[in-house]
Amino acid sequence: MANDLIVLAYSGGLDTSCILKWLIQKDYDVVCYMADIGQDENFSAAKKKAMAIGAKDVIVEDLRKEFIVNYMLPALQMGLVYESRYLLGTSVARPCISVGIVNAAKKLGAKYISHGATGKGNDQVRFELSVYSLWPEGKIIAPWRLPEFFNRFQGRSDLLDFAKKENIPVSATPKAPWSTDENIMHISYESGILEDPAEIPPKGIYKMTRDLDQAEDYPCSIDIAFKKGLPVSITIPSGQEKSLLIQDQLKMIETLNKLGGQHGVGRIDIVENRFLGLKSRGLYETPAGTILYTAHLDLEAFTLDREVLRIKRNLQDKMSDFVYNGFWFSPEANYTRKCLELSQESVSGTVTVQIFKGNVLVLARKSPFSLYNKDLVSMDVAGGFSPEDSTGFININAIRLKEYARITNVPK
Amino acid sequence: MANDLIVLAYSGGLDTSCILKWLIQKDYDVVCYMADIGQDENFSAAKKKAMAIGAKDVIVEDLRKEFIVNYMLPALQMGLVYESRYLLGTSVARPCISVGIVNAAKKLGAKYISHGATGKGNDQVRFELSVYSLWPEGKIIAPWRLPEFFNRFQGRSDLLDFAKKENIPVSATPKAPWSTDENIMHISYESGILEDPAEIPPKGIYKMTRDLDQAEDYPCSIDIAFKKGLPVSITIPSGQEKSLLIQDQLKMIETLNKLGGQHGVGRIDIVENRFLGLKSRGLYETPAGTILYTAHLDLEAFTLDREVLRIKRNLQDKMSDFVYNGFWFSPEANYTRKCLELSQESVSGTVTVQIFKGNVLVLARKSPFSLYNKDLVSMDVAGGFSPEDSTGFININAIRLKEYARITNVPK
């Protein structure tokens, strides 16, 4: 009888390499799946390594554009930000990878999907909820939650011993005393020496962005054009007569990452609440995302009606939680996303930002759909406004307050 | 018969000087009221000027500490921020001044309060709703909303003519082509050339903070201690053996303003939605407020339970609108404020921030009440956590998603 087929989300690192071997030893056929979502990775080396360990096959899929177009930019369009600060760079990557691996599993007729996410983290949840949404009859093997596995491999040294014994090559570079997750949107840093929230992180930890004292000494202005809430082009002074116009989404993100990185834009160091009920400390750098988020926020305030903005913000806060918690493909996220997209009908226009020394400063904004009416607001123009109306407006608003003042003097 | 007595909120500027004269000419007795809430003003000169114009008296009241303790710091404790960006520096000043002027009016037995706020702005609303809450039987004269006044004074030149004719001294310094509001928390800039949201503001407009290219070249670290959400002290390296510890609230804000100013911290340029239904563009600089806001946000995420944080954020967004719209003394604000204060019971601890080149970077945080549990979250410690539980957690969360996947295939 043929062995059951597993598609393993493979990273090339120690954990998933050991898992690969372990699964093979348990008589599974294993195909490795690697999604290129912009992380700094030698995919061919990783592929070679997996084949050497015994993978039936290794699929490497370039999902960078897919990730940007269907996950990163929609998240920015929706204005998603977790607990007021985190732009969800890892959270939105998980459903993207899940689609890739589920498609592979279905195509290959696999029975299982496996991954190397640990049992305390968010990623196991995001990954598995996405898989179950896309493939309800699918089955998942999460070795780090199986006693047979986690009792055997109680720490990194057990993995290293296993690797040595099984001839699994181990990177010569010593492991950083923290773990990272990387894609074209961001890099996160957590665990290890970062676990103590009272400890100031060491210098030199960040990879995408320069330290502020190393940032460029001249500011850079960028015009960012949005259509229905999505960035559609950026224009950057080139030093030449003609500015540089970029419309391709991948190129746009790469350019903003580079510029943002040079100017030290987009770092945060936060304590966040995981879905499992733990608090954890994370460092994130999200250069392009931070620039786009800031510009989009400004354009929304400019183009959306005051009350629509409030409803939208409320939905956006909920959606941020859904996405962080792994519910990208849930009924509530599907619904909320449609509502949020509806809110963006008029969020079109151009925002000029200056990036400089870690700051993203909004300088100016334009839109054909803005509800901003200069004549109406102007101190110099009487346009469409009778000052006496304000008196009535205030007096009517004061009715409740006066009644409250009246009653609060009654003893209770 | 004696004339009716009016207490006029007097600024010393052209508008309220003309209003003062105009009220006197209408046979009112006018006492001028000036609150010192930290604005850059020559109060004795203003007082002399008002007396010269014909005021019965001029009251100058130092409300700086009152403003900080009862308005600015509670706003930061509550985490108030309007439309995701504005720290409400003007909005929280209005109720503070209103208490001062109402107390004066009651003490003097005045019948009216008058002010120079215009008919399109928020301040008239904030001012009057506060006054009506505190003094429901009080009456307000808002000349800029009286046809008799605004038809006569249709622009600045009419005021200048009137001033000339009535011997009202006019400042020799030419008026800036925008208007400002200033207190110890912030300065706002709006109107005039700033009315076009597509126009980049001129250099040199800001007063409290340096431009980024003029900011200090060395970062400054500050330890900010909070108790129940209120900042109670700051500690700053002094270059000496002993750091500088500041506990007096006024001194604390002055110091943070100075440091924040040197490092270019706390500027925003936004389009906002006024209560009256207009959009307006404003520039704000709030150095101390921005530093404290950032530190407090971090401490909350660290010390509050995840779900309490969400309820609190929701209340905070509502409270921000109440305060912006002038409802500081309303039943809803009274209630919400009590709820928000309740949420801060455990928001005590110390946050270390670094201010540098316009950035406020959180470096570390400590608290005896944090729900952060290093053992629980640690990758290296099994503490109190069974990885198999995560499997059950995920599977149960997947039930709804699988049912949804099942039903979404039914044609509708």
Added chain:
Amino acid sequence: MANDLIVLAYSGGLDTSCILKWLIQKDYDVVCYMADIGQDENFSAAKKKAMAIGAKDVIVEDLRKEFIVNYMLPALQMGLVYESRYLLGTSVARPCISVGIVNAAKKLGAKYISHGATGKGNDQVRFELSVYSLWPEGKIIAPWRLPEFFNRFQGRSDLLDFAKKENIPVSATPKAPWSTDENIMHISYESGILEDPAEIPPKGIYKMTRDLDQAEDYPCSIDIAFKKGLPVSITIPSGQEKSLLIQDQLKMIETLNKLGGQHGVGRIDIVENRFLGLKSRGLYETPAGTILYTAHLDLEAFTLDREVLRIKRNLQDKMSDFVYNGFWFSPEANYTRKCLELSQESVSGTVTVQIFKGNVLVLARKSPFSLYNKDLVSMDVAGGFSPEDSTGFININAIRLKEYARITNVPK
């Protein structure tokens, strides 16, 4: 020069008849507009009366179907209910009438719209905000807010005197000591002797529904079919072999009103908060609306995902306020309505209700899109469910609670 043309929302009663005369006396040409939205009114008599008073013309428009299809049923589809109890029968009628009168005004080239709503009520707001949304350049004359008018007519007796003097016929029936608003959805009763909220209303006040002691002695079962949240048919046992099936919306509402009326369904006696900041007491009877609201609520719980339901309920509460306050055509209501409609994609199915003695009891419900899964929930079927998963689910949910228990013992 020709007189300016006004379209007056005319009711045939004393107030609008006097307003009609008063406007004519002020040299306006007045066309009266009457919308038939199901109120008990002799339109031809009213028309004759208005012409006799001096109207240039009287337009009577049958908007009953329009009202049901575009206002009443969408409100029920959205689940609108104000302050937990009031089904908004008057609130949704105002925008409907506004469309009619604005269309008439535009067609006739009128300059003004006028109405007889009083200055303390909601209807002036609903009416005028709707008109301004539909016709931003239009102008409104509201006599009850003009000093010239309200100082002259300080009470009903002044109007009666004026009517007598100007030969305006007055109904022989003495006026009820309260006021009513009536349409095919509901009748409201307020003011007069009802103003004291501690006073039990007199017997015999209600017109659409029988008192409970007069209600039918046998229950009536109705099957109500919904498609995407809208009722599309009702089926009623006819005593014959074949049940009665009604699909026409007007007929459906008339039938449910009749049945609901016979069974005493849909009365409330409440104190509500008006938009102007007053509290008022109102009695409402809404037979068909109450039946449909109850059935729809049940079908939603049956067909919507748990989390979608929560988002939807939140939006519905906001929309209820928008509609009550007169913002039916506002940007926020337009947006929220689209979101609410989106939520109803799967709200299709049939609910069986029994109406009896004032009650609407849900007996059973069916839907092809329900997320209800009998196998999953059944005590007798293990289907798709591993009880051990619940252990993990509970344990993970307990993490936060245990941490909280740990920290709440720390003194603060």
Added chain:
Amino acid sequence: MANDLIVLAYSGGLDTSCILKWLIQKDYDVVCYMADIGQDENFSAAKKKAMAIGAKDVIVEDLRKEFIVNYMLPALQMGLVYESRYLLGTSVARPCISVGIVNAAKKLGAKYISHGATGKGNDQVRFELSVYSLWPEGKIIAPWRLPEFFNRFQGRSDLLDFAKKENIPVSATPKAPWSTDENIMHISYESGILEDPAEIPPKGIYKMTRDLDQAEDYPCSIDIAFKKGLPVSITIPSGQEKSLLIQDQLKMIETLNKLGGQHGVGRIDIVENRFLGLKSRGLYETPAGTILYTAHLDLEAFTLDREVLRIKRNLQDKMSDFVYNGFWFSPEANYTRKCLELSQESVSGTVTVQIFKGNVLVLARKSPFSLYNKDLVSMDVAGGFSPEDSTGFININAIRLKEYARITNVPK
């Protein structure tokens, strides 16, 4: 060595009797705990039975007053209602029982708590989350989630066989084809033949309330007095000169249950969303709770400021979910409860309701703290109100709408 001690939540029924035996056979010492929260139970018979099976002891604790004072009435004070309909009669009983059993376990030095709740339901969650909150170091044995148990007892017949074999007495009365949960607040009916939501429940299922056709033919009026949102007394016409006044909380609930039952008040038949992600169908009857809920809702609208009411309603919806899901003792519920209690400061007064044929009709209400101002709202009194102010109020509110009308004509 002594056996480990378990405290078992014992009901006297088949399930927990078998569990008791099973635990003893696994060498545990078992003390049974029974809370009297008003269910119809022969406690002494149950005690005897448990002792016969082999319990070390049986604790019967009368928690009726405790349940009413600390759970039922606070839930009504907070206005809790799950998914718009369910008054949470079972949900609020679980934390009450948990306190009792945890106290017993601590006092006895037990190591475990055990219960007979099934693996698909809400009660296991409510029970265990409560226990973990109160006793974080405690351990729980839930046999229905242990494979060893649920694989052995796959249905009722397995339990009956076991009971027979082990001489566990079984009730002679045949089990109803549904399951119930009962306390002084309500009875719930679910499972079995009720599992099909399209099936109309059989006649005669309800125990606390009469069918409508058996309900009393004369209405009953009750005055319910509240203090800070809590009912403090009821007054009922006695047919004598003096009405019956009841202030004792237990007596009050018993009386309202009796009256409500005679009049058929408080039944619902709903499909609800369980915390585990399933939908289930339940029938509930809650006579006293329904009467008090209705009266309280009315008093709130009467005494609370409009905006406070909205904030409160929002918190109440969240709290309802917390309580339904078992988080009564969670940080978020603790916090929200304090906020909700704060909102009730002025919810004092008396509501007159009439109960009749299943209806609870509010007839009148009085309060010394009401914000209702008859003079202000009266059509006949000009009191404190200038109709012209309404014009300004409407015009200012129309600004946004006109701007929106202006911009919505721009093509996007």
